[in-house]
Structure formats: structure tokens, C-alpha cells
Amino acid sequence: MNARAPKEVVKEASMLKQKEMISGNYAKLASAKEQGRKVVSTFVPGNLNELIMCFDLVNNLPEINAIQNGMRKKTGGYIMEAEKRGHSEDVCTYVKADLGMIAKGNLGPDGHPLPAPDALLLSYTGCFTFMKWFELVREQYKCETLMLHVPYEGDGHATKNMRDYIVKQLKEVIIPGLERVSGVKFDIDRLREILRESAKAESHFVWVLQSAKNKPSPIDAYFGGVYYVGPIFTAFRGTPDATEYYRLLRGEIEQRIANGQGPITPDGEMKEEKYRLVVEGPPNWTSFRDFWKMFYDEGAVVVASTYTKVGGVYDLGFRHDPDHPLESLADYCLGCYTNRNLPSRIDLIEKYVNEYEADGLLINSIKSCNSFSAGQLLILREIERRTGRPAAFIETDLVDPRYFSPANVKNRLESYLQMIEQKRRSGIAPPAAAMPGAAPAAAMQ
Amino acid sequence: MTTLREINERCSALYEDLNFGYAREWKAAKPGRKVVGHMPFYVPREIIHAGGGLPLGIFGGGDQLEVIHGDAYYQSYICRIPRSTIELAVTKRLDFVDGMLFPSICDVVRNLSGMWKVMFPNVYAKYFDVPQNYRDDIGGTFYINELNELREGLGKLAGRRISDDEIRASIVLFNENRRLVREVYAFRAAQPWKAPAADVYLLMRAGMTLAVEEHNRMLREYLDAADKADARKRDNCRIVVTGAFCEQPPLNLVKSIELSGCYIVDDDFLLVNRWEQSDVAVEGDPLANLAHAYLHNSAHTAAKYEDTEKEKGMWLVDSVRKNRAEGVIFACPSFCDPALLERPMLQRVLAEHKIPFVAFKYAENSGQMQPIREQAGTFADSIKLWSVQ
Ligand code: SF4
Numbered sequence: 001m002n003a004r005a006p007k008e009v010v011k012e013a014s015m016l017k018q019k020e021m022i023s024g025n026y027a028k029l030a031s032a033k034e035q036g037r038k039v040v041s042t043f044v045p046g047n048l049n050e051l052i053m054c055f056d057l058v059n060n061l062p063e064i065n066a067i068q069n070g071m072r073k074k075t076g077g078y079i080m081e082a083e084k085r086g087h088s089e090d091v092c093t094y095v096k097a098d099l100g101m102i103a104k105g106n107l108g109p110d111g112h113p114l115p116a117p118d119a120l121l122l123s124y125t126g127c128f129t130f131m132k133w134f135e136l137v138r139e140q141y142k143c144e145t146l147m148l149h150v151p152y153e154g155d156g157h158a159t160k161n162m163r164d165y166i167v168k169q170l171k172e173v174i175i176p177g178l179e180r181v182s183g184v185k186f187d188i189d190r191l192r193e194i195l196r197e198s199a200k201a202e203s204h205f206v207w208v209l210q211s212a213k214n215k216p217s218p219i220d221a222y223f224g225g226v227y228y229v230g231p232i233f234t235a236f237r238g239t240p241d242a243t244e245y246y247r248l249l250r251g252e253i254e255q256r257i258a259n260g261q262g263p264i265t266p267d268g269e270m271k272e273e274k275y276r277l278v279v280e281g282p283p284n285w286t287s288f289r290d291f292w293k294m295f296y297d298e299g300a301v302v303v304a305s306t307y308t309k310v311g312g313v314y315d316l317g318f319r320h321d322p323d324h325p326l327e328s329l330a331d332y333c334l335g336c337y338t339n340r341n342l343p344s345r346i347d348l349i350e351k352y353v354n355e356y357e358a359d360g361l362l363i364n365s366i367k368s369c370n371s372f373s374a375g376q377l378l379i380l381r382e383i384e385r386r387t388g389r390p391a392a393f394i395e396t397d398l399v400d401p402r403y404f405s406p407a408n409v410k411n412r413l414e415s416y417l418q419m420i421e422q423k424r425r426s427g428i429a430p431p432a433a434a435m436p437g438a439a440p441a442a443a444m445q
Numbered sequence: 446m447t448t449l450r451e452i453n454e455r456c457s458a459l460y461e462d463l464n465f466g467y468a469r470e471w472k473a474a475k476p477g478r479k480v481v482g483h484m485p486f487y488v489p490r491e492i493i494h495a496g497g498g499l500p501l502g503i504f505g506g507g508d509q510l511e512v513i514h515g516d517a518y519y520q521s522y523i524c525r526i527p528r529s530t531i532e533l534a535v536t537k538r539l540d541f542v543d544g545m546l547f548p549s550i551c552d553v554v555r556n557l558s559g560m561w562k563v564m565f566p567n568v569y570a571k572y573f574d575v576p577q578n579y580r581d582d583i584g585g586t587f588y589i590n591e592l593n594e595l596r597e598g599l600g601k602l603a604g605r606r607i608s609d610d611e612i613r614a615s616i617v618l619f620n621e622n623r624r625l626v627r628e629v630y631a632f633r634a635a636q637p638w639k640a641p642a643a644d645v646y647l648l649m650r651a652g653m654t655l656a657v658e659e660h661n662r663m664l665r666e667y668l669d670a671a672d673k674a675d676a677r678k679r680d681n682c683r684i685v686v687t688g689a690f691c692e693q694p695p696l697n698l699v700k701s702i703e704l705s706g707c708y709i710v711d712d713d714f715l716l717v718n719r720w721e722q723s724d725v726a727v728e729g730d731p732l733a734n735l736a737h738a739y740l741h742n743s744a745h746t747a748a749k750y751e752d753t754e755k756e757k758g759m760w761l762v763d764s765v766r767k768n769r770a771e772g773v774i775f776a777c778p779s780f781c782d783p784a785l786l787e788r789p790m791l792q793r794v795l796a797e798h799k800i801p802f803v804a805f806k807y808a809e810n811s812g813q814m815q816p817i818r819e820q821a822g823t824f825a826d827s828i829k830l831w832s833v834q
């Protein structure tokens with residue numbers, strides 16, 4: 001199959017499409033003031049993109065800025081700037097990367113100035129830091145802040161009380177607030193239309209994620225996955241562009257399955273799938289390429305990840321629903337990965353290990369992120385106990401380059417893969433992934 | 446009459462007893478009694494009490510507990526309190542606790558609620574959410590329903606429905622407790638030389654263990670005895686301590702602050718005991734009354750959203766003014782996201798109001814007090830110098 005692999009990495013149509021979408025949004029942000037458009041800043045998990053679109057607002061996502069700046073190696077300086085200004089070395093580096101960027105002139109990742117937001121839409125799910133983050137940003141901009149409190153699914157499920165609370169906040173706080181900021185009247189039919197479009201993209205997206213059940217997996221559901229989640233987690237869910245992106249992506253993956261090909265990496269197509277892993281936790285962004293390379297050099301493919309669920313666990317069936325627009329926004333907010341309690345997270349990971357026939361679980365524990373990290377060592381033990389497959393732990397950070405130690409990470413990964421080998425030899429782990437070229441899983445949609 | 450020394454000894458013994466002998470005895474004294482643990486910063490203890498239960502504040506292991514197992518559950522960059530709490534549980538020091546409540550203070554405690562469910566499946570473990578929207582018809586309605594759910598859960602534990610009247614009766618007792626706690630705080634702010642910070646701390650901490658009726662008695666006795674105390678006023682400056690609302694500072698740290706020349710005239714160590722800042726209404730629907738007090742009359746802390754920029758940190762400025770403090774000490778647990786993210790915002794507000802401050806971090810098991818003593822001492826000196834100029 002590898003005969004067909006191009007020597008040089010050719011950008012696929014979906015990649016080009018996404019690139020164009022992202023730079024388009026940054027261009028919109030850069031020209032927003034000139035064009036008289038209002039800007040709202042908001043967070044990724046549990047975001048209300050469809051609602052934001054109803055008010056013609058331009059969407060600025062500080063987490064995405066931090067990621068993009070991290071990949072461009074700008075965050076180290078920003079974080080130091082924030083620490084110089086009194087922010088503790090102990091707290092989330094996304095926050096400090098954002099505050100440092102603002103302090104240093106607020107140039108976006110593409111080098112263009114980011115506009116001051118007209119409102120901070122503090123709709124968030126699954127992390128307390130978000131609340132403090134926007135209180136800190138509010139000090140800078142003194143703009144209107146609209147808070148949507150999303151309760152945590154402490155008992156492992158959403159309740160009617162939680163849903164009603166969110167819907168009420170949407171009706172009485174968020175929508176009137178967005179009307180005020182934008183000067184646009186809310187039209188629920190417009191919201192329905194957008195939600196309908198969201199649901200289409202969501203179904204394609206789930207298909208993409210589940211394609212990793214094939215052997216070999218045609219995708220890497222973590223390192224590649226972070227690209228695949230781009231449109232649906234951010235400013236594009238609900239746009240025809242997003243649907244088109246996933247349609248293109250799906251077509252490309254269908255082709256790869258038919259050809260028995262593995263994932264595309266920055267160094268071209270992956271040669272052989274030796275290990276199938278499930279990964280818990282966000283990636284490191286400042287050394288993202290090096291981090292990924294450590295995996296594909298060893299033939300390790302991530303077949304499922306939890307990070308690709310922070311903006312919605314669509315593979316458990318949730319879709320935005322035009323017939324219940326506000327309720328479905330509420331359900332969406334409630335159901336994001338880090339808003340699920342620890343037992344539910346363990347259940348989900350166990351399901352992934354089994355359904356994706358993984359060799360085991362690798363946890364990338366992020367120093368910044370208590371939301372993900374607190375409790376991960378228990379997750380590790382539970383997964384090992386329940387699945388009988390080995391789990392391992394590495395520690396890095398999101399965008400603080402001081403906390404990425406390549407030698408350490410590589411060592412841990414290598415020992416982990418050796419552990420898998422040993423388990424295989426002792427006959428405990430599932431058989432090695434089928435050889436490339438095996439028939440696609442019959443169950444694929 | 447009980448002497449200050451006797452009260453202090455009783456409180457110290459309760460504080461040092463990591464086997465929670467008092468709560469165990471309380472439970473054994475009558476069949477069917479239940480003990481419900483809770484973590485910082487706030488739970489409606491009235492509902493536990495109304496169900497015939499003993500609310501037991503679990504505030505970590507302090508500097509006396511050797512954490513062996515707990516470290517295996519947490520990475521080095523996570524604060525101490527969850528690991529010592531796990532340690533207490535896996536070493537069976539909490540084996541008599543029938544329920545555990547985890548308030549929505551941060552992601553660590555939040556996730557600990559799930560860990561409890563996995564590790565101790567026979568214990569009623571509940572993440573207890575509070576509203577961040579302060580409108581009666583929105584956050585209030587949500588909260589009343591959450592309180593109801595808690596009432597039902599605790600009712601199952603108690604084996605009966607917890608009635609409105611029972612909750613009302615408990616509100617009366619806890620109102621009294623809060624009133625007495627406020628009185629002690631006011632007494633200390635007026636005559637801090639008569640109410641040393643460490644003694645007040647232990648007295649308040651005893652309230653995390655003792656039955657409320659007993660703690661009320663103790664508070665009254667303390668007020669009587671402290672008033673009569675013959676203590677010498679020192680040339681200390683007056684400071685407010687903030688940031689220590691969850692993982693507790695070691696007692697030595699509290700002592701060190703005072704020894705280095707600072708009277709603590711307000712703090713946020715154990716907020717649950719004065720969360721509602723005046724009496725919760727007794728007449729009418731008790732859950733609605735608790736919700737109303739939470740929304741409109743409760744203390745401030747980093748776990749709570751401040752919905753207007755203008756109001757941010759003003760509670761701290763007010764506390765400084767009301768207690769005639771001359772400065773603020775930020776004492777925050779290492780790796781504590783809420784406290785450390787909040788800190789620069791509060792510092793900005795203090796700077797705007799020309800209130801001096803100093804900051805350091807601690808862990809509940811910090812042993813080295815010398816640097817803290819030096820920092821607090823230098824701060825006290827600079828305040829004195831500043832007030833002379
Ligand atoms: S703590 Fe984690 S979830 Fe929260 S803002 Fe930081 S990275 Fe995101």
C-alpha cells in the first residue's frame with residue numbers, strides 16, 4: 001500500500017479547506033472594527049457557536065489563540081510576561097499565554113492585532129479556571145461579561161434541574177445580552193437552521209472518529225484528531241464550510257480505508273501500525289511535531305482520545321437538535337468530556353480500549369489542567385484493572401515549553417511500548433493490529 | 446467556669462485527633478446516627494443536622510499526617526489537601542463516615558467526588574453544586590432544587606424524609622453558631638491581643654467536628670473567658686489573611702504570622718462557619734431561605750463568580766476598613782488555582798485603594814516557617830514605618 005504514498009506530504013483538500021477557514025476567521029477578527037462588526041470572546045468546551053452566529057458576531061477563542069501561539073513557539077515569552085506581572089507559576093498556562101499576549105500588544109497568532117472584544121461570553125463547561133480567566137480578561141477590556149453557568153454532572157448524568165437552569169440563563173441572560181451587544185434581534189428559526197447544519201457536520205465527524213476502528217486505522221485520533229476537531233469545536237460549527245470540510249475529510253478517509261492506508265503524519269504516510277493506543281489528556285503544543293514523531297516513529301497510532309471530546313462527546317450520540325434548540329444547547333454544554341464525572345470518564349475510556357481494540361491507555365498528564373489531571377492516576381489503575389491492558393503516564397504541559405522534556409517523554413513512551421510487547425508475548429494483550437491492507441471493518445457506516 | 450486554657454486544650458485535642466474520636470463516639474452513642482463529611486468551602490450543614498446527622502468538616506491532614514498512599518493518586522503539581530484526604534480514607538480514619546459532600550470549589554475537589562464514588566462505593570458521595578447566577582428566579586430556583594436533591598439523598602441516608610420543620614430548627618441553631626462566630630471575630634478585631642490567632646483558629650476548627658449545640662456552648666464560654674483575659678497589647682500591626690479558604694495552613698504558620706508582629710483581624714480559613722453573613726430567615730420555606738441567603742447574603746471567595754467588575758475584591762477592601770486592618774497577607778496553598786488566579790485581581794484592587802499587601806504560598810504540611818516569619822516580619826515593619834511617615 002505504501003507504494004502509493006507520496007514522497008512529499010501533499011496537503012489534502014480537507015487540510016487546505018481548514019487552513020482557509022482558520023485564516024478567514026483571523027482575517028475577520030483583524031478587520032472587525034473597520035467593518036463595524038462586533039466581536040465576542042468565548043471558550044471551546046460547551047461553546048455556543050450557533051447562538052453567536054445568530055447575532056452576526058465574530059468569534060474570538062482565547063484557547064485557540066494560545067494553541068496557535070504555542071505551535072508557533074510564542075507562548076514561552078507570553079507566559080513569562082504574565083508571571084512577571086504577578087501571575088503564579090502554578091496556574092494554567094493557557095490563561096497566562098493569553099494575558100501575556102494581551103500585555104505584549106495583543107497580536108494574534110497570524111501577527112495581526114486582535115480586536116478588543118465587545119463582550120466576553122463566559123459560557124464554559126468542565127473547568128473552574130475559565131471563570132477566573134474571564135474575570136482577569138474583563139479587567140483589561142472592561143466590557144460586558146455574560147456568564148452561563150453550566151452545572152457539573154456530579155452523579156454521572158444531566159438532570160432536568162440542570163437543563164432548565166441553563167435554558168433559563170440562555171433565555172434571560174445570554175440571548176438578551178447578545179442582542180444588546182450586537183444590536184441584532186434573536187431569531188429562533190435562524191438558530192434552528194444553524195443547528196441543522198451543525199448536526200450534519202457532527203455525524204460526519206463521528207464517522208471520522210470511528211474510522212479508527214479499522215485496522216490499520218486510517219487516522220490518528222489524537223495528533224491527527226486535534227486537526228479534525230478544529231472546525232466543529234470552534235467558530236465553524238453550524239456553517240456550511242464545516243459540513244463541507246467533514247465531507248471532504250470523510251471522502252479522503254474512505255479512500256485511505258479502501259487502500260488499506262494508515263494515517264498521514266507530518267513526515268508522510270505512516271508505514272506500519274504496530275501499536276494501537278487510547279490517549280487521555282490534551283497534547284503538548286509547543287513541541288507538538290516532536291511529540292507526534294515519537295509515536296509514529298515507533299508505529300504507535302492513537303485510535304481514540306478523550307481530548308477530542310472536550311468540545312462534545314458526539315460519538316455517544318449527541319447531536320444539536322433544531323427541534324429543541326435551546327434544550328439541545330444545554331445538553332451540549334452539559335455533556336462535554338470534562339463536565340462528566342470521573343466514573344463516567346473511566347467508563348468511556350474503557351469502552352474505547354475495548355471497542356477500538358487498543359493495546360492500552362496512555363495518559364498525557366498536563367501540569368496546567370486540574371480539570372483533566374486531578375484523578376488521572378486513579379483512571380490509570382481502573383483501566384488496567386478493568387481491561388487487563390497496560391497503561392502508562394507521561395507528564396507535559398500545554399503551552400509552557402519549560403515543561404516538555406523530550407528525553408523523558410521518549411523514554412516513558414518506549415518503556416510503555418516494551419511493556420505492551422511483553423504483555424503480548426505473555427498472551428494478555430489483544431493480538432497485534434492486523435496487517436496493512438486488511439479489509440475495512442464491516443461495521444463502518 | 447471553663448478557662449481559656451481548658452477550651453484551648455479541648456480544641457487542640459480535637460484538632461490533633463486524626464481518627465476523629467469525637468465523631469466516632471457521637472455516632473456510637475445512638476444507633477442509626479450518621480456522620481456526613483464535607484470539604485471546604487461551604488455546604489448547607491443545616492440539612493445534615495436536620496436529618497439527625499453530624500456534619501464533619503474534612504480539611505485535610507495538616508502537618509501531622511504522613512501521606513503515603515495519597516501521593517500515589519496525585520501528581521506533584523496538585524495541591525496537598527486531596528492527597529491527605531485520600532490518605533485519611535484509605536487508612537480507614539474515615540471508615541465511620543456515611544456520606545461525603547464535595548462542594549463546587551475547584552476541579553480538584555470536583556474530581557475527588559468521582560474518585561470517592563469509585564474508591565468507596567458504599568459511601569454516599571455527592572458533588573454539591575452552587576449557583577453562579579444570583580437571580581432568585583434563575584440561580585435561586587436551580588439552587589432550591591439542588592438543595593432538595595441533597596435533602597432527599599441525606600434523607601435516604603437517615604432512613605426518613607427530612608421535614609421542613611427539622612430544617613427550620615437546624616437553621617435556628619446554625620444562625621446562633623454563625624452569630625457567635627461573628628462575635629468572636631468582632632471580639633478579636635477589637636482586642637486581638639486577647640484572642641490570639643492560633644487560639645481562634647482552633648476554636649473555629651473545633652466547630653468543624655463538634656455538634657453545633659456543643660460548639661455554640663464552647664463559643665459562649667470562650668467569649669466570656671477571653672474577655673476576662675489579662676493579656677498585654679503588643680505593638681503589632683493589624684492584617685487580614687486571605688487565600689486560605691480550602692487547604693489549611695499549618696497551625697505554626699498562623700502562629701508565625703502573629704509572632705512576626707501581625708495581629709490577624711480577619712481571615713478566610715473556615716468560611717463555612719460564617720458563610721451566611723446574617724441570620725438565615727426561619728419563617729417560610731427553609732430551602733428557599735437558604736437559597737436566598739446564599740445568593741444575597743453570603744461571603745466572598747474565589748470559588749464564587751463576581752458578576753460586576755466594579756464589585757471585584759471590594760469585600761476585601763471592606764474587611765480591611767471594617768476591621769481597621771493596615772494590610773493584607775495573601776497566604777495561598779501551592780498549586781491552588783482558585784486562590785492563585787484570584788490573587789492578582791485582589792492585589793490590583795488593594796493597590797488602587799492603597800492597601801499594602803504581601804504574598805506567600807504554603808502547603809498544609811509546610812515545616813519551614815523561617816522564610817514566612819521573615820516575610821511577615823518585614824511586612825509588619827514596613828507597615829509601621831509607613832504609618833509613622
Ligand atoms: S485548566 Fe484545563 S480546561 Fe481549564 S482552561 Fe486550563 S487547560 Fe483549559
Ligand code: SF4
Binds near residue numbers: 551780784
Ligand atoms: S487547595 Fe485550591 S486547588 Fe486544592 S482542592 Fe482546595 S481549592 Fe482546589
